[in-house]
Amino acid sequence: MRFAFVLGEIASGMRRNLVMVVSVVLVTFISLTFVGAAGLLQLQINQMKGYWYDRVQVAVFLCVENSTSESCASGPVTDEQRAAIEAKLKSPELSAYVDTVEYESQDQALVHFRDQLANSPIVEAVTAEQLPESFRVGLVDPEKYEVISEAFSSEPGVDIVSDQREYLEEIFGYINIASLVALGIAVVMSVGAILLVATTIRLSAFSRRRETGIMRLVGASKAIIQLPFVLEGVIAAILGAAIASGTLWAVLRYGGEWLSREYPQMGFISTQELLLVVPALFLLGALLAGASSLLTLRRYLKV
Amino acid sequence: MIRFEQVTKVYDQKSKPALDSVSLDVDRGEFVFLVGASGSGKSTFIRLVLKEDRATRGGVYVAGQNVANIPSWRVPKLRRGIGVVFQDFRLLPNKSVFANVAFAMQVIGKSRAVIRETIPEVLKTVGLEGKNNRMPHELSGGEQQRVAIARAIVNKPGILLADEPTGNLDPTTSMGIMKVLDKINQNGTTVVMATHDDDIVNTMRKRVVELRDGSVVRDDAQGIYIGEPTTTTAAAG
Structure with a gap:
């Protein structure tokens, strides 16, 4: 009622x-x-x-012919330098931060570059030699980018360390x-x-x-x-x-x-x-x- | 049933009190006329009984309970025990006679069956049999007041307060209303009626309490209405 x-x-x-x-x-x-x-x-x-955040990586770019940073003064990265960098990335000290390490050669870099900039006239002019090789480093905690940056910025053979997260x-x-x-x-x-x-x-x-x-x-x-x-x-x-x-x-x-x-x-x-x-x-x-x-x-x- | 102990009500600090130290006892089943000029405190008396206002000083007792001690959530219960009728009827214009009376039962949660059973009885008591479906504007003033009375008593309150119920009605119609109120009183309901209709008071021969400037100046068991000495009270109103 x-x-x-x-x-x-x-x-x-x-x-x-x-x-x-x-x-x-x-x-x-x-x-x-x-x-x-x-x-x-x-x-x-x-x-x-x-x-x-699971997919972005820190890229450690290695020196090429015309890199300008101080650590590249001795010219393009040598095989020894590359091996030293890789060893350091896989060292026990950094294992707490580093999840995965992948090597990207100049040829692979060119393939990725062409994928990303398909239909652009620049693609034709770029050769593999102009693109740097790199180590793609996946981090356990993406916030700890600084650790990698500090450890590798002045390493001989490393051009720059860049965090893709910045773009995101x-x-x-x-x-x-x-x-x-x-x-x-x-x-x-x-x-x-x-x-x-x-x-x-x-x-x-x-x-x-x-x-x-x-x-x-x-x-x-x-x-x-x-x-x-x-x-x-x-x-x-x-x-x-x-x-x-x-x-x-x-x-x-x-x-x-x-x-x-x-x-x-x-x-x-x-x-x-x-x-x-x-x-x-x-x-x-x-x-x-x-x-x-x-x-x-x-x-x-x-x- | 209603007891006032030294009740004072001040609405505005600067003006005179509406009620000034009023003491009054109304017994169960009594019929009391409250007479006096406008502004003498009759309406304030009614408002205090309903706990529409609080007494500034003194105690107002209804059915043995000091209304000042009733918490606000219990006030509806107090009001269910009191029926009220006004000079201006206060019917709902878009509801029929039946619906107007039923409204008072619906809002306190009475069942449909009880409502259907009770209302014809009540309408008979007030002399409105067979007018269930009339709308208020189709009724005469006297009939409208009867609807208002039916609404006031339909929940069987112990007290019926009437604030100048015949104020808008002609003398013949007024007498009809008085017969209804008397009948309700005979059935055991305490009736307090504020009025300044001398004919009615003199005919009914009931207890008369006269208020003047907020004070009780007369309380006669079977009193008559005594005309106001108009010159002294006119300024107070």
Whole structure:
């Protein structure tokens, strides 16, 4: 009985207040979409870190004919130097840091170079002699790049030690900024949503003051008087969350599909990740609207 | 049933108290007229009984309990034991007679079966049989007040408070309403009615408590309404 009564009150309240309810739905939709986008971008960063950090390596480039660094003063790397470097990489002192060591000859370097820059006219002009040989070093902990860099930078026959992770960090930096921007928009929109819920509930309480006055007089409990208003806000917010979730799903489904086709190596997140984000959106929407309605009712609905 | 002990209510520190050290006892089953000019403290009395306001000093007891000691979450229970009727009826305009009365039962969680069973009885008590489906705007003022009374007593409160229930009604209709209130009183409900309708007070011959400037100036067992000396009280209101 009470349940049916509360439902009826919610329905009549939302009907009377339809325009406001629709605006609450739209504003929560936008704000939660940005919240979700920020969350998904963070997940994307994590995914790429997981994917790439296992694959990125520290490259120890060896000297070639025209290397300019100090350790290459004696000309191209000699067989002894190369052997010494390899031995050092595989030495017990470094075994705590070094996971794998692969040697890349000048010919292999040319093959990789041609792969990466296919269709570019430079490819034709480059010969294997111009490209350095290198040791590709996989690290146990990619953060410990400094150790390798320090150990080999001044080693005779080593030109430079480069950490491929640096390029990734740059990409992650951009994604991070995008995610922060999304979060900033989300915060502003959420404040707007909270205020709008407050106004809506206030109007709703005002338009039903006759009913609530009578409820108070005949001894209806505080919960029964306030529940329809709070649920009105919460339902509107949950509708907003549902639309936001649908939007994010569509973006991931179709946008993600396109990106994966264009950049198959990048490891993009899929609609699976929504399982993490969507419940959070619903919870956040319901919490914001519920708290905002309750606070408003404390001020504007005497019980 | 209702006891006021030295009750003072001050709304605004600068102005005079609305009630000034009022002591009053209303027994179970009594019918009491609260008379006095506007601003004499009648409505404040009713608000204090309902715990809509707190007494500034003194104790308000309802059914033996000091309302000051009732925690806010128990106030609804207090109000379920008190029915209230106002001068302006306060019906819900978009609900039928039946739905208006049913509303008071729905919001405290009465079952549909109980509601269907109780309402025809109550409507009969107030003289509205067969008007279940009328809307408030189709009813006369007297009939609307009867609906309001039905709503006030449908949950069988021990006390019925009526704040100028006949204030908007003509004398004949008013007498009809008084008959209904008297009948409710005969059934054992304590009735406190604030009014300044001298005809009614003089006809009913019930206990009369007169308030003036927040003080009880008269308490007669079978009293009559004595016209106000208008010159002294006009400034106080």
